[in-house]
Amino acid sequence: MSNKIDSFNNTLAFIFVLIFLLPILFIFLNLFTATTDVWIHIKTYLLEEYVINSLIIVFFVALFTILIGTSLAWLVSMYDFPGVNLFKWLLIIPMAIPTYINAFIYSGLNETSGIFFNFFEYYFGLGPFIYNLYNIQNIYGVIFVMSISLYPYVYLLCLPAFANHSYSVFEVGKSLGLNQYQRMTKIGIPIVRPAVIAGVSFVIMETLAEYATMEYFGVPTFATGIFRAWFVLGDDVSSLRLSSILLTLVFFLIYFEEISRGKKNFDNPTNKVYKRKKEIPDNKALPTFLCSLVLFFGFILPLIQIFYWISYSFEEINIIFLAELIASSTGIALLSAITIIIFTLNISFISRITKNIFTKISIKIFSLGYAIPGVVLAVGVIAPITYMEKSFAKLFDYPPEAILTGTFILLITAYLVRFSTISIKTIDSGFNKISRNYDLVSESLGYSKIQTLLKVHAPILLPTVYSALILLFVDIVKELPMTLILRPFNFTTLPVYLYELAEAENLSSIGLPGLILIIICLIPVIILSKGIMNNVKH
8 A cells, every 4th residue: 555655656746747847858858959040140149148248247246245245144243233133124125126126216216207317307407417327227237236136135044144153253263363354254254155155046046037127228148038039039949049058057056056065064062142242343333324325225215216106107097907917916826826835735745755766856856946047937838838739730730729828827837837946945844843753643543644634734834834825925926027928918917017117118107016016025025034033143
């Protein structure tokens, strides 16, 4: 009986793995197809630009997020200065603004509907001068916007690493004559190195996956190239080949992150926490100013512009249409999140009751989903389905028609592949807290495996499942490239609508829908920050 259950579980896991691997395999198998004129053109004239721009952006965004994130985490962990306890929380909030919304906002600051333009025009008559003063829509603007939007990934992971480490290591550094800066660079940074690597890996993956910011700022990268090759030039071969290059880069990054961390460990010999100093050397106001500056550019200034746009276009707001947008966004997000929860709950349970190499490999594969850029995954999902639909048309001799293309099934499948990582990690952590004695008692009472899951594990896992559901819901609500590519005809979500407004240069109408999306995105930020702050010793 046990062998039959294991066989069934392995079969189920294999089906799930196949769903995950099909888009990836199809992308790489395309390398063996014949080249096209479009691909030759891209390889000759555009590929070098895609590579150089992508690498430059990734390098500088990673560099600036490390500098900002680690510096802020060090300041709020090690020093006592005005507002430190408040900044500890507030510096996480910029995560709530999706990168593409920040891109639209910063582009509009010196436009005719922007606060910079109107302030200088109203008080000094310098509106045209401000309008022509700078142009953020270039590679430098991309680096700035992505750095100020993504630094919390590094900050969030470094904060508990700094705050919870033993005071003794810093005492030793002090006894050796190291000043504050030297203790940070020679002791603090090596201690949080695993956290920095993990945080910057997230940053790099988000940077490579970003499409809307690159497109709106007119910076050609792999993400924009993939989209244009398929939907503008109409060449699936070129799009898939660009996807394979980007996917290889992502997998290399994952491998590098794994070997960088390795089995390295940093032990805390005591529980003594580094005591905050009563004052800051030289200038106590300096850390307050630095934290305020980052918070201003990361959250306060974008929020001011959002509210200004709302006041600017309040009379033109169509409440009914906005309500429909919210309903469509939340509806597809909730349906997809529930689907992913059911899927990942089964996978995590199979992993718990079936201990073999195949299930371990399966879990590892499912963990790759979030690393795959949305535009790559969308192309990887739609390409084999399009090929299948064309093959059926030839086989049965009928005109080609969409069977799955442009349906919610395809869209939810793409969400499933990409966002299952979040749910699996969360539910696995919940399963790990449940003693296996519960399983043994359940078995002694004659419960089947599925009864054990539903009657024993599920009630205990409810808080974990709710957390996973919220995180999934918000990630899907703000997802743009996959929704933009795979959505059914006439189906629009908040991010898609915001993107369309920006493309039409109607930035003043972004206000209220943008604010609603930011409020929704605040939910997981609060959940994450509470969890991390609970792990920070005071």
